[in-house]
Amino acid sequence: MEAWINTLITLVIEALIFPGFMFIMGMIIFTQWWWRKAAARMAYRRGPTRTGPAGILQPLADFLKLLAKEDIRHSLMLRRLPVLITSFAVGAIITVLLFTPLSPVALWSPYDIVIVMYLLLWVAVSIALYGLSAPNPYTNLGVGRYLALLTVSEPALFAAFLVPTIVAAGINPATQYSLYWTIMNAASLWTSGLVNAAVMAVAAVAAFFAILGVMTVKPFDFPEAEGEIYWGMFTEYGGPRLALGFFVAFAEKIVLPMLYVMLYLGGAAPFSFADNYVLAFVAVLLKYLAVFTLIALIDTMMPRYRPDQGIRFMIKYAITPATIALIFAVAALTL
Amino acid sequence: MAAIGMGPDVLVLVSFGFVFLVAGATWFMLYWLFQRVYGRKLKYETPVKEDLAFCGMEPPSEDVMIPVTEVMTSVLSRAVSRWYRAIKEGAAVRFVQDWYFYLIAMLVILLSVGVALGW
Numbered sequence: 001m002e003a004w005i006n007t008l009i010t011l012v013i014e015a016l017i018f019p020g021f022m023f024i025m026g027m028i029i030f031t032q033w034w035w036r037k038a039a040a041r042m043a044y045r046r047g048p049t050r051t052g053p054a055g056i057l058q059p060l061a062d063f064l065k066l067l068a069k070e071d072i073r074h075s076l077m078l079r080r081l082p083v084l085i086t087s088f089a090v091g092a093i094i095t096v097l098l099f100t101p102l103s104p105v106a107l108w109s110p111y112d113i114v115i116v117m118y119l120l121l122w123v124a125v126s127i128a129l130y131g132l133s134a135p136n137p138y139t140n141l142g143v144g145r146y147l148a149l150l151t152v153s154e155p156a157l158f159a160a161f162l163v164p165t166i167v168a169a170g171i172n173p174a175t176q177y178s179l180y181w182t183i184m185n186a187a188s189l190w191t192s193g194l195v196n197a198a199v200m201a202v203a204a205v206a207a208f209f210a211i212l213g214v215m216t217v218k219p220f221d222f223p224e225a226e227g228e229i230y231w232g233m234f235t236e237y238g239g240p241r242l243a244l245g246f247f248v249a250f251a252e253k254i255v256l257p258m259l260y261v262m263l264y265l266g267g268a269a270p271f272s273f274a275d276n277y278v279l280a281f282v283a284v285l286l287k288y289l290a291v292f293t294l295i296a297l298i299d300t301m302m303p304r305y306r307p308d309q310g311i312r313f314m315i316k317y318a319i320t321p322a323t324i325a326l327i328f329a330v331a332a333l334t335l
Numbered sequence: 336m337a338a339i340g341m342g343p344d345v346l347v348l349v350s351f352g353f354v355f356l357v358a359g360a361t362w363f364m365l366y367w368l369f370q371r372v373y374g375r376k377l378k379y380e381t382p383v384k385e386d387l388a389f390c391g392m393e394p395p396s397e398d399v400m401i402p403v404t405e406v407m408t409s410v411l412s413r414a415v416s417r418w419y420r421a422i423k424e425g426a427a428v429r430f431v432q433d434w435y436f437y438l439i440a441m442l443v444i445l446l447s448v449g450v451a452l453g454w
Contacts, residue, residue, distance in 0.1 A: 011353070016356070021357055021364075067374075068369050068372075073385075074385050074386060088354060090357060091354035091355065091356070091357035094353075094357045106337070106339070107346060107349060108340055109341050109342055109346040110342075110343060111343055112346055115347055115350055119350065119354070135387075135400055137389075137399050140402070140403050144402075144404070144407040144410065148406075148407045180338050230388060236388055240374060243365065308410055308414040311410060
């Protein structure tokens with residue numbers, strides 16, 4: 001009984017502090033500063049410089065400013081739903097991290113990849129509902145575009161994220177399609193034969209495009225389309241409601257690339273979570289930072305696709321390769 | 336490093352528990368607390384406070400909302416315009432609309448299930 005209570009307390013601490021709420025909060029502040037600095041460097045600007053050393057506390061200052069503002073809503077905006085939806089979306093995206101070896105005490109079950117996908121879809125649907133809760137012509141345009149984008153990028157993401165779990169189950173049936181054990185075996189996914197490496201390479205490309213789509217990063221930022229349709233889904237929001245919406249969107253920009261790193265870039269390799277947690281965590285963090293920087297540079301360099309162009313791109317270069325990789329992964333498993 | 340294994344049904348319940356826990360913490364720390372301490376005391380009254388954002392113009396009195404589903408289907412149909420036209424205007428729609436197509440499809444499904452189950 002005592003052991004059970006200790007485990008529960010550990011899990012609650014993980015959910016609320018590390019790698020949960022507080023960790024994600026710290027990561028949002030750091031990554032937003034990093035993103036703004038990278039984008040500024042590309043545009044021959046200096047980026048944030050005034051708040052904290054090298055301006056690192058500027059995102060925190062912006063966030064606190066929004067949180068402490070008056071909670072204003074227009075006459076048609078729903079009163080409680082946006083706050084509830086975003087809070088639950090934060091809960092869903094942070095719970096995903098409890099399924100990974102980043103949690104010192106992780107949760108797993110056979111086929112838990114399906115639960116992880118459900119939680120990730122919950123976040124995307126929450127963002128759409130968040131936009132719909134504040135009706136406005138521009139918001140509706142943004143939500144319509146976002147739903148169209150999700151129609152193609154979510155299936156691609158799911159198919160692509162299924163591939164490593166299937167390959168892992170082929171190499172070691174004890175992984176049982178669980179995210180945790182797939183990540184623990186991530187390094188061997190690329191080195192267990194030519195077919196598996198080819199399938200992983202195709203799925204890795206598809207997954208990268210899919211996460212760009214789900215995170216609405218340029219060139220797929222047409223649901224927000226700042227300057228074109230005002231601010232799309234976020235048009236009507238300000239103050240604490242906007243802060244919560246941003247929290248969800250930025251948390252997605254941390255968790256999705258981190259899952260990508262752990263599934264496709266060898267997880268903690270050359271270290272292992274089982275041998276040395278600290279070094280393994282640092283390895284994942286450095287790889288994540290490399291992927292995040294790449295995404296920030298793509299966002300800065302690329303022009304915006306038209307909605308139909310973006311969706312056509314997703315069908316060609318995300319859904320199709322992800323489906324092909326999935327079929328080959330299943331075939332390799334069964335044959 | 337430890338991993339707690341459990342059945343998928345238990346894990347669903349446990350993960351929902353954590354979603355609720357973190358959602359509660361988020362709402363309390365990021366919304367309720369800040370509003371209680373500071374935000375609720377601010378009251379800035381202006382005649383346009385409850386108006387829609389409309390490019391800085393006064394929003395018209397008639398309904399200006401755009402149906403979300405129309406935007407979504409319009410974007411998707413333009414993205415796959417060739418397939419969309421083929422289905423909407425081509426021979427496929429005449430075939431699919433034909434009532435006995437559904438009966439043939441059902442027969443094929445029944446036969447497939449029968450063969451698969453060894454009836």
